[in-house]
Every structure is written in structure tokens, then in C-alpha cells.
Amino acid sequence: MTDGHDPAGGSRLSRRRALGVLGAGAVGALAGCLGGGDTVGSLPERGDQELLADVESFPNQGNQHVQRGTTVDYDTRPPTSGPHYSGTVSAGFYEEPQSMGDVVHTLEHGAVVAYYDPEAITEAARSDLRTWARSFTGTWQSFLAMPYPYSDPETAYTLTAWRHLLRIGEYDEAAVRAFCAEYLGRGPENPVR
Template identity: 50%
Template sequence: MPSCDKCDASFESEDDYRLHRREAHGEDVGPIEGPPRENRLGSRVPGSTRSLAFGVVFLLSVAVTIYVTMFMGQGGANQVALPEHGNDTIVSQVQTEQATSIEHVPEDADVNYSTVPPTGGRHYSSTVSAGVYSDPQSYGALVHSLEHGAVVVYYDPSQLSADERENLESYANAYQDPWQSFIAVPNPQADPDAAYVLTAWEKRLTMDEYDPATVRAFTAEYLGRGPENPVR
């Protein structure tokens, strides 16, 4: 029966003795034949197996983090996170239209606009909440939303595809704050000048075809920067 010359422990076999010297005294005793023996904490796990297990757990944690960040972040906000300003090449094409008034008027008052869709002027005390609408909304309420910092996109229903609607919805879902909301509504004009009209307070940009980069640049430049309470 072998015994340890360092601690006087005795063992039933040479393998047990060599295993003890390796684990208790850190000695390099070469390979030990046979499967690892049970110890007081349960089955021993070879180092390579432990490394593989840790690697799998690490990769899974990374995958979960990426999934949560990219696909589950605050209603899609991470997918449409905006820079401080829009692309200069696109923003340079925006028309500026001086608002003739910022007056709030009763809901039954006439509000006529020289350009439609309007980008400013007298408007109702009510606003339109963020969202993609299937029915036209009141110009008077939409203009008040512009004053609050909203971006309002008017679309031609006959040209809006499912993918384009989904892109608009991603913005509307991400930006619902009353002072920086994203709104998309059908253009009520029978024969609109463009398939898409992007508006902010005193700002207008038209698109004959839907361009996600243009929507992003316009929104980055003007969202949350209305005259009543700019928040960006």
C-alpha cells in the first residue's frame, strides 16, 4: 500500500497515490490510467471539458446580449437611433417655409393653409399622437404636433408598400414622446405632388420614391426641435 512521504497519507493503489500527489502537492506525475475517481465534491471534470463548457456558456451569453440589444430594445428604438444631425447632402434639399402664425385657435375655427400639407401657421389646441395612421388627420392638430417637435410624414396610400410602412412604424414606435413624436398619415389630397412629403415646423422635403436614408436624415435633423419646447 503506497504512502505519501510528504503527509504520511496511505492509498489502496498507485493511481490513487499519484492522483493525491498531483492534487495535494502539485507534482507532475504524468498521466493517470483509468477514469477520474469520485471525490467528496462529486465527479471530477477534465480541464478540457470545463473549458469547452465555459466557452459554450460565454458564446450563449454574447448571443443573448446581441439579440436583446438589436431586436428587443425599447420598442425598436435601437434600430432607429438617431445621430445629432442629418446627412448634410439630404438636409440641404429641405425647403424652409416661414410660418405666418403660432396662434392656437378653437377646434371649430377655420384654419386655411397656403401650402399643403402645411408646415406651420394657426392651429388647434389638440395634437396628434405618434403612430402610423390609415385615415387622414386634421391639419390643425398636425400643425400643433409640428410646433411640439414632431416629424409628420404624409404618404400616398397607393404607393406605400408593406416594407415602407414597417420602416415608418419603427420610428413611430420608437419616438412617442409628445415633444419628439413621429407621425405618418395618408395625404388627403386627391393628386399629391409627391408620393411622400416629410414635414417639420417650417420644413418640407418631398420624395417621389421612399428612401429610408432620407427619412432618417430628416428625422435626425428636426425631431424634437419644435419652437414650443425643443428637447434635442
């Protein structure tokens, strides 16, 4: 059988192409499970260091699970590591603060959390943060945005990842992209980037 024809009713070449398409689809599906559909563009391997110059890095406060309802005093506001609950917060744009015990576990999973001051957020920032939250939805690299959970936010926007924090006075999509490129998917529980 050297003519590329399959006696069962198709050509081997067509089947190879079909398998190639199926293989590409499986890779796409896997990418979707890990990081969601990336409509904000592919992230570079690392963030622009100039835009990350003001990132604060903190010691690891631990990653032990504590019973839901346990009060945890975090060393940073908002927290960047420490004891947490066993639940996580799904990717999304939230109008209300979420449980910090679950947020910290989400950070451990490789999430980036963007906090915003509800009094200062612009419509452009709201739209962009929603796009980020829809684009990165995977268990090990998700993006969520929520109101700053404490009174008197220090800045209009604060980005956090496990052990890292960046405060920005005005919304800057390039800074968000740089922060995500540097830290998204790189949590200690199961780094995927």
C-alpha cells in the same frame, strides 16, 4: 466602519451598485418619456446635408391657437406652421388623415409627420414608417405617418417638421433618418434636442 459592511445587513458597495442601477433606470425612463424607445437607432445630432439638399424651408405662419372647427388656410400643402387647434395627434401610423389643426400643433411640439400616398406606399415603407412611429412617441419629439390629406399628392412621400418640408418620390429610409436627425424634437414650443 472601513470594511464596507453596513451593520443594517448589507454592504455599502452593494447599495452603491444598486443605486447606480436605479439611476441608470431613471435616466432610461426619462429618455423614454422624451422620445420613446428608439428601435431605429440613435439619431445623430444633425442630418446628412446631402440627403437634405431638397428640404424646403418656409416662413413661420404663426402659432396661435384657434377654436376647433375654425377653417385655416395654410400657405403650404401639407402645412408646416400656422394657426392650429389646442389638441395634438399621438405618434403612430394612421390609415386615415388626421385633423390638420391638431397635426400643426403636433409639429409645433417637435414632431415629424410623414405623409404617404395610399396608392403608392410599399409594404417595406409601411413597415419602416410603423417602426419610426413606435420608436419616437414622446410629447416633444414624436413621429407620425398618415395618408396625404389632399387629392393628387405631388409625390409618394412628404416629410414635414415645423417650417420644413421634404418631398421624396420613392421611399428612402436614409432620407427619413436624415430629416428626423435634423428636425425631430426641435419644435419651437419646447425643443428637447
